[in-house]
Amino acid sequence: MTTAPSQSQSPVTVAVTGAAGQIGYSLLFRIASGAMLGPSTPVRLRLLEITPALGAAQGVAMELDDCAFPLLSGIDISDDPAVAFDGAQVALLVGSRPRTKGMERGDLLSANGAIFTGQGKALNDHAADDLKVLVVGNPANTNALIAMNNAPDVPRERFTAMTRLDHNRALAQLSAKVAAPVTDIRHMTIWGNHSATQYPDLFHAEVGGRVAAEVVDDQQWLEGTFIPTVQKRGAAIIEARGSSSAASAASAAVDHVRDWVHGTPADDWTSMAVPSDGSYGVPEGLISSFPVTCADGAWSIVQDLELDEFSRARVDASVAELVEERDAVQGMGLLG
Ligand SMILES: NC(=O)c1ccc[n+]([C@@H]2O[C@H](COP(=O)([O-])OP(=O)(O)OC[C@H]3O[C@@H](n4cnc5c(N)ncnc54)[C@H](O)[C@@H]3O)[C@@H](O)[C@H]2O)c1
Numbered sequence: 383m384t385t386a387p388s389q390s391q392s393p394v395t396v397a398v399t400g401a402a403g404q405i406g407y408s409l410l411f412r413i414a415s416g417a418m419l420g421p422s423t424p425v426r427l428r429l430l431e432i433t434p435a436l437g438a439a440q441g442v443a444m445e446l447d448d449c450a451f452p453l454l455s456g457i458d459i460s461d462d463p464a465v466a467f468d469g470a471q472v473a474l475l476v477g478s479r480p481r482t483k484g485m486e487r488g489d490l491l492s493a494n495g496a497i498f499t500g501q502g503k504a505l506n507d508h509a510a511d512d513l514k515v516l517v518v519g520n521p522a523n524t525n526a527l528i529a530m531n532n533a534p535d536v537p538r539e540r541f542t543a544m545t546r547l548d549h550n551r552a553l554a555q556l557s558a559k560v561a562a563p564v565t566d567i568r569h570m571t572i573w574g575n576h577s578a579t580q581y582p583d584l585f586h587a588e589v590g591g592r593v594a595a596e597v598v599d600d601q602q603w604l605e606g607t608f609i610p611t612v613q614k615r616g617a618a619i620i621e622a623r624g625s626s627s628a629a630s631a632a633s634a635a636v637d638h639v640r641d642w643v644h645g646t647p648a649d650d651w652t653s654m655a656v657p658s659d660g661s662y663g664v665p666e667g668l669i670s671s672f673p674v675t676c677a678d679g680a681w682s683i684v685q686d687l688e689l690d691e692f693s694r695a696r697v698d699a700s701v702a703e704l705v706e707e708r709d710a711v712q713g714m715g716l717l718g
């Protein structure tokens with residue numbers, strides 16, 4: 383089940399959980415095409431699924447083979463995290479139950495939290511030293527917190543959760559409002575939790591070099607339309623599609639890892655949920671979304687942004703939710 387790469391570089395081992403799911407069906411093909419790690423980096427895929435879904439994962443692997451991707455050097459499939467994470471350099475933790483109509487992401491805490499204790503331990507014991515982890519499965523921030531706390535030997539900064547989809551949604555909404563291409567927008571930030579409390583910030587974003595909130599010049603739109611639209615976009619997709627976002631989530635995961643590995647553009651930053659070092663008053667260790675830059679395979683939180691009262695209250699509300707989630711999973715004994 384291999385397609386030999388023509389490149390001389392040795393393959394990067396990428397583990398993907400939930401490989402037979404909706405996101406997996408879009409994500410794996412983007413990774414294998416080189417969209418995530420670049421056009422000269424071969425990849426070896428290690429797919430993790432639950433036992434009943436191994437047949438479907440096998441079918442996805444057959445389709446990957448049928449694409450004859452030049453960069454795809456091999457595919458392994460397992461229902462054992464110890465096998466799937468063996469030597470993993472990038473781990474995309476997607477596998478978990480998505481919410482359905484009427485559920486909030488918090489409802490998934492107990493349903494999905496337990497998955498991330500076992501996977502954190504397996505990453506701790508079997509992954510490569512240069513491991514990077516992106517948690518996509520919801521509630522993503524707190525699942526990343528669980529995995530991180532169950533992997534004491536892995537440096538904490540290797541654990542991240544995805545708010546890049548929210549970031550991209552915010553870019554798209556702003557772009558449409560001001561009739562400017564997304565390429566004219568810089569310094570977008572999502573703060574806090576990947577949930578309806580997240581705060582998409584237009585006071586540090588810029589359109590054509592001007593503060594986005596001033597370009598918009600419409601506080602009612604900003605408060606009454608922009609922020610809630612971005613916050614509730616996941617639910618709107620579920621309502622419209624009957625199932626949660628998949629291709630856009632996969633695309634955001636590709637963007638997240640690509641920027642982490644290859645760096646953010648010199649004149650821009652991105653949004654990633656990362657372990658807090660106490661920046662902006664976010665309690666240390668919480669996995670919260672911040673403005674970050676990436677260089678040489680490492681992320682750094684952008685420092686010294688001023689948060690006015692409006693922004694401060696919204697950041698605090700989302701961080702308070704993260705504290706509640708942390709306390710809930712601590713109470714369930716999931717933090718090790
Ligand atoms: N962070 C984000 O922006 C974002 C965006 C979209 C979706 N999500 C979340 O991503 C997750 C996956 O979404 P989906 O639409 O692909 O769901 P899905 O139900 O289509 O697929 C999930 C897959 O995970 C597998 N799985 C379940 N438990 C597993 C385990 N312990 N190990 C390995 N695999 C396991 C299932 O068998 C299934 O194939 C959901 O939790 C969803 O809410 C997050």
Ligand SMILES: O=C(O)C[C@H](O)C(=O)O
Nearest residue numbers: 481520615616617626627
């Ligand atoms: O909202 C959801 O439950 C799915 C996903 O997290 C999203 O933001 O689309």
